[in-house]
Amino acid sequence: MHSNLYIPDAFLADVASYIPEHLNMADFVAYCQQPLRRAVRVNTLKMSIEAFKQACVERSWQLTPIPWCAEGFWLTRPAQEEEKLALGNTDLHLSGCMYVQEASSMLPPMALREELHEGGTVLDMAAAPGSKTSQLAALMANQGVLVANEYSSSRVKVLAATMKRMGIYNVALSHFDGQIFGEYMPERFDHILLDAPCSGEGTVRKDEDALKNWSLESNLSIAQTQKTLIESAFHALKPGGTLVYSTCTLTPVENQQVCQHLIDTFGDAVEICPLNTLFDGAEKATTAEGYLHVWPQIFDSEGFFIAKFKKRSSVPQPQQKTKKGAFPFQPLNSKDSKVLLTELTKQFGITTLPGAIYERDKEVWLFPAEFADIAELIKYQRIGILIGTRHKNGVRWEHELATALGHLANKNCFALNNQQAQDYFQGKDVELSTDSDNSGEVFLTLCGTAVGLGKWQKHKIKNSLPRDLVLNNQLITWV
Incomplete structure (x- = not known):
């Protein structure tokens, strides 16, 4: 920024x-002209906060805690490393142990933190690229079911890739205009995050073009879409449930006025949940209504807006609709389920799976346990994780089995060193220093967490990394 x-x-x-x-x-303009501090969030599905701190000490990375997120840190790396190795190509990132995420954008999921430890059925209405979705899943500890919706078809693929890297298995992905949830899934969700599409006024510190096409007319037009979405979200919310509305913009047209529209539309059914005690210092950004209006100069961050509501009573949905078409999956029968678990136990020592096993053709999927309650209501792009494909001689295991469930294994796991990890992510086989007598498939680990699959051979481990995940640039080391 300049x-x-x-x-x-x-x-x-x-x-x-x-x-x-x-x-x-003057302070507002001055902070807009300053570069953002880089922030990261520890993915506690893969690594503990303490282990991450220790890993950073070993790498000479400097951490400053983010006050509203125990898993979040502002990060500074040595200048030479910063120049030669992209943060996204470090081992901690490739392994899914951390996510590069602007500090303010960690706030909306944190507003739901107390509720999410109970699991339940949760909706992320505008999810891509997945920073908040993966944060929600971690706060849920992969329990319950998290519907992650994205309107852009190209961004759904990015979202799915993020879920795989981060070891998430409780998510169902959908691809709709968010207004359908209030019509097709009224009062089905315990908690909802609507991080609404917006004018992005708060992102100017990382996007020099953020204000290039700014106009008040555009703000007003976007606000109409936001009002439609927040109505849909409130209809989709169960009585007693919570809704967090957020944007990365500053104007009250897209923030306070959209919240007031919700209150005007649903009246006494809406209760504002003040956020002034969400973290130490939150009162510096709290509005008279109890919303958080984060300006760049308050916490040296992006601009953001967060509001939290509770649904006090049921409201009628006069436009309720029903999905057409059959659900293409069916539960795996008990006989085949037993065979599958026997194979998993034999190869990896995994005796149980945290969810429900379904199949489509020969594909075997692990769905969130609570998913059955919402399975037939809309069409999903992807549900849970693909763990394997059955064939006449057994099961061929899939990449996601390793990234999501590798922590359950107690045998056939192999820890990669830096050179082996580079080879693996570049699509090469993993050379072994000594011959192996093992057979079948193996979970490959990096930074103490599983990153993928290989197949034992005498002198090496054959690479099973999906071709679309192969990287060809500088990885892991910078010296």
């Missing part, structure tokens, strides 16, 4: 009309 960043005068005039009295425009 000091001559383009910020339209009309935008500054608009901001000046609603900036809180305790803040000033």
